[in-house]
Amino acid sequence: MKPSTESRKLPPLPPGDIRIITLGGVEEIGKNMTAIEINNDILVIDMGLAFPTEETPGVDYIIPDVSYLEQNRSRIRGVIITHGHLDHTGGVPYIMSRIGNPPLYTRNLTALFIKKRLDEFPHLPPVDIRIVEKTDRIKIGNVPVRFFGVTHTIPDSMGVIIETAYGLIVTPGDFKLDLDKVDGVPTPEEETTYSIFDREKVLLLMSDSTNIENPGFSPPEREVHKNLEAIIKNVKGRLFIGTFASQLERMIKIIGFAEKYDRKIVIEGRSMKTNVEVAELAGLLQVKKGTIIPVTEIGNYPEDKLLILATGAQGEEFAALMRIANKTHKQLRFKKGDTVLLSSSIIPGNEITVQKLKDNIARQEAKIIHYRTSEVYIHASGHGNRGEIEWLHKKIKPKFFIPIHGWHHKLRVHAEMAMELGLPEKNIVVPDNGMVIEITDKGRKIGARKETVSSRLVLVDGLGTNDVKEVVIRDRVMLAQDGMFVIIGIVNVKTGRVVKSPDIISRGFVYLKESQDLLHQVRVLAKRKIEEATNRMHPINFDYVKNLLREEVGRYLFQKTHQRPIVLPVLIEV
Amino acid sequence: MKPSTESRKLPPLPPGDIRIITLGGVEEIGKNMTAIEINNDILVIDMGLAFPTEETPGVDYIIPDVSYLEQNRSRIRGVIITHGHLDHTGGVPYIMSRIGNPPLYTRNLTALFIKKRLDEFPHLPPVDIRIVEKTDRIKIGNVPVRFFGVTHTIPDSMGVIIETAYGLIVTPGDFKLDLDKVDGVPTPEEETTYSIFDREKVLLLMSDSTNIENPGFSPPEREVHKNLEAIIKNVKGRLFIGTFASQLERMIKIIGFAEKYDRKIVIEGRSMKTNVEVAELAGLLQVKKGTIIPVTEIGNYPEDKLLILATGAQGEEFAALMRIANKTHKQLRFKKGDTVLLSSSIIPGNEITVQKLKDNIARQEAKIIHYRTSEVYIHASGHGNRGEIEWLHKKIKPKFFIPIHGWHHKLRVHAEMAMELGLPEKNIVVPDNGMVIEITDKGRKIGARKETVSSRLVLVDGLGTNDVKEVVIRDRVMLAQDGMFVIIGIVNVKTGRVVKSPDIISRGFVYLKESQDLLHQVRVLAKRKIEEATNRMHPINFDYVKNLLREEVGRYLFQKTHQRPIVLPVLIEV
DSSP, X not given: OOOOHHHHTOOOOOTTOEEEEEEESSSBSSOOEXXXXXXXXXXXXXXXXXXXXXXXTTOSEEEOOOHHHHHTGGGXXXXXXXXXXXXXXTTHHHHGGGGTOOOEEEOHHHHHHHHHHHTTOTTSOOOOEEEOOTTOEEEETTEEEEEEEOBOSSTTOEEEEEEETTEEEEEOOSOBOOBSSTTSOBOHHHHHHHGGGGSSOEEEEEEEOTTTTSOSOOOOHHHHHHHHHHHHHHOOSOEEEEOXXXXXXXXXXXXXXXXXXXXXEEEESHXXXXXXXXXXXXXXXXXXXTTBOOGGGGGGSOGGGEEEEESOTTOOTTSHHHHHHTTOOSSOOOOTTOXXXXXXXXXXXXXXXXXXXXXXXXXXXXXXXXXXXXSSOOOOOSSOOHHHHHHHHHHHOOSEEEEESBOHHHHHHHHHHHHHTTOOGGGBOOOOTTEEEEEETTTTEEEEEEXXXXXXXXXXXTTSSSEEOHHHHHHHHHHXXXXXXXXXXXXXXXXXXXXXXXXXXXXXXXXXXXXXXXXHHHHHHHHHHHHHHHTTOSSOOHHHHHHHHHHHHHHHHHHHHSOOOEEEEEEEEO | OOOOHHHHTOOOOOTTOEEEEEEESSSBSSOOEEEEEETTEEEEEOOOOXXXXXXXXXXXXXXXXXXXXXXXXXGEEEEEOOSSSHHHHTTHHHHGGGGTOOOXXXXXXXXXXXXXXXXXXXXXXXXXXXXXXXXXXXXXXXXXXXXXXXXXXXXXXXXXEEEETTEEEXXXXXXXXXXXXXXXXXXXXHHHHHGGGGSSOEEEEEEEOTTTTSOSOOOOHHHHHHHHHHHHHHOOSOEEEEOOTTOHHHHHHHHHHHXXXXXXXXXXXXXXXXXXHHHHHTTXXXXXXXXXXXXXXXXGSOGGGEEEEESOTTOOTTSHHHHHHTTOOSSOOOOTTOEEEEOSOOOTTOHHHHHHHHHHHHHTTOEEEETTTOSSOOOOOSSOOHHHHHHHHHHHOOSEEEEESBOHHHHHHHHHXXXXXXXXXXXXXXXXXXXXXXXXXXXXXXXXXXXXXXXXXXXXXXXXXXXXXXXXXXHHHHHHHHOEEEEEEEEOTTTOOEEEEEEEEEESSSOGGGOHHHHHHHHHHHHXXXXXXXXXXXXXXXXXXXXXXXXXXXXXXXXXXXXOOEEEEEEEEO
């Protein structure tokens, strides 16, 4: 990775000042990562990945650009991971060794998830993972750091408190509030947790903006559990439940309900199997022997006594639910009498694939219960709505505020909410990826520097060892639009004449079998243009001829088809 | 277009039977088209297009497969278009001349829209458009056909009633109910319209399933108008409104409110300009002189007195809103003090582009009001929710039912609703595209034939005169994943030796500048494999060598990169 020129120009941080660099997660959902510098110590919070979109085809993951950390690796004292989801942990295998493998601090379950993931990268140096408890106070470098437990969809989620000379820096990580019902009143446990902020001065809050646009409070997960229990108890026939493997708390509950109502469980999908194993390893789940059965034994039990937990509720092409639905799964098919419960929201961008999944299930006459159309809550987000976010601000009463986690517009809405609660505009910074924010004047001022650090899209593909360059992605997007057109001419270097008719290779452009006339015209055109160009040329400037050919052929193809394939001329000298 | 073998096998329809062929719109949202055969007459209802998805990159439109109609064009007596939206009209330029240009029946505004569109296809034979009124009764072939007005988002929307010996065939087209408020009580006008069905026997209902999964009644458009009026009246600074150009009733209202509150209107976006022109032409809109101003005169008016109506609320790359947002618009920029109202829903698949649009607007500090997060209704769908659909079924009390318009799963849900209302399962057919449904036994039975008619994806691209073949689309999808890799070897036909090192052309695969070693290895491998193969071969079987090369190079590249570019070997014989 090329160090950006911007980051080189960053002056050293004056003693007493605090620098916050938002490396990822503030212009998107995903790849969350923030660096905090205090005196000579750099702390990193979270190291996530994001999933590709239509604009980054053929890519596996997108990770934050850590050029700045690479250049300053000697000052990195530790990495804190708030919880075990990939948008907070997924960058670990790709980033840790680049930044000098500093110690990684996290809670037990998160540590187990990270270790499980790192097993897939045996060539990497081991990561020094140090388990912390939610009430711990530790020192990372010279910086005192504390933690607090937060409610999310995975156990062992935690917030981070960094103690500074001017007050606390607080981030809850991903959080929602634990409510008994949808009334906006948190449980006494939540009140107790957050009561630590009643007594302490908070210098800076950085918090999640994912659901800031949703009014009110998010439906409580315990409401979802209650409804799932009723379904698991009452549904006749086989029950399939599709959910995110990352919804670990819900999976633990579902497995418990299955045991209670005497259903055997089949788990389909690697990530789900892994996550259940990790939950057992962490002691968060005790499954009785014989509860989880292999799919091959499914025929030994009455259908009312079966629950199939499966990945793929987003309609992912190769996940279990889709393979069952499109009849490519080895052992399972949907049929009349089955119920398929999709206990997950639709990630933006997946609407059409989810629709296709539902269509394929419906064709096999299984009944579908989907959270969007269910009359009761069968899914709840792990991120608090506006009501919860507002509650947090009122509890924490920060002096300064940086909205994080979300698209730019969400951060703006979050910042406006903070202003409505009384924070002056000058105390708020809406960050971009790569922005360098500093708290100066002995904690009296906050502001963004004009210099930024490098924040390119870093794309991980295939073996994951190489970055995919943006130019490659641009080509893919262009290839997907109108395909490509290679034209190969063999040119006699002495005479400049084209030997034989040029060859054409094309894909994704037009249907070649029905375009013979077009191809013939292009061959004639190409031969003529090459020979016109080489006619008075001694020696032949092949680059010039190639560029000319690219232009002429491209123009001709557009005129005839209104399409613009990537035209690639090849001249072979004989 | 190749006639499908299936459709050839369809036996002629016995006299007295009725055949319904769902040609499009029943496995997707869009490209609605149904053919109805009664004795020797074929009637076609609607002729829509659908927009491409991720699976059909680089395509402009998708239209229904009309092979069956082409083969039976001599029996087509007429085409009925229910309203002026592209999912009902957009196939007209591509299909009409293929099926022998039968007369096209529709109401005035729809006719004007179709004519406007056909102006862009001057090479086509003229279409014989015959205007009907909503209360007309006409004969198409020997079939008596009546119409009735329905509420949708565009004026002149109509339902169709076909009289048969066994009762009426009814389809409302796209519809919602006109309500005063969200209470499920239609206006007296709606009650009057639908009261025709109190006295008549309905044999078959075919109706819209788009919003069947949404509970209750859809918000009334008049509620939206009231809220838009308040915003237009009260907003300080410039007001931008982004909506679908197809929301013609709403645009007419907005223009009226602008005049009432003395705002000048700028219209940005070709489809919006066209639609306003058509509305004026139809006499549905009288704009005072000077109300609509050119964008160049925007500086002559105070900001509170400006309203900019713009296309692109879906985040379309080249539409007006996006060009203003990403600063490529010639005259307009967003700024602090502007309000941007997005008065449209997000079409599934556009979530991320809409998010990007909002981000770009937010970066320029304009305030965004979006229907999803607005506290009042600023958008309503033109399709009725489940409550309205249920109301329709109860009013029409059909003997048979075919759910149309929507994804398969939606049709199923719609069919289940009909069963809950008391219709026996055997009286309902859930169709697929290309399904042949017949009403037999003197109107006593309904069922789908086992034979179907051709229902391929017909893709329209570029100049729109040629179909894009599915193989081309498959290549585009593959190219977008891992790119392509052309390897060119020059082979001496006599010796079988490779002359010079092979050439490589690659795009969308790896970053070539950083992959010199890989490319070198591939050249060495290719040369060796070619020469090994040609070694004992006289004469050389070049196809065999090429296939071998494709396989060997493909395998090697996968092994080294875990990617599978399309490998295209070229052997040049010298």
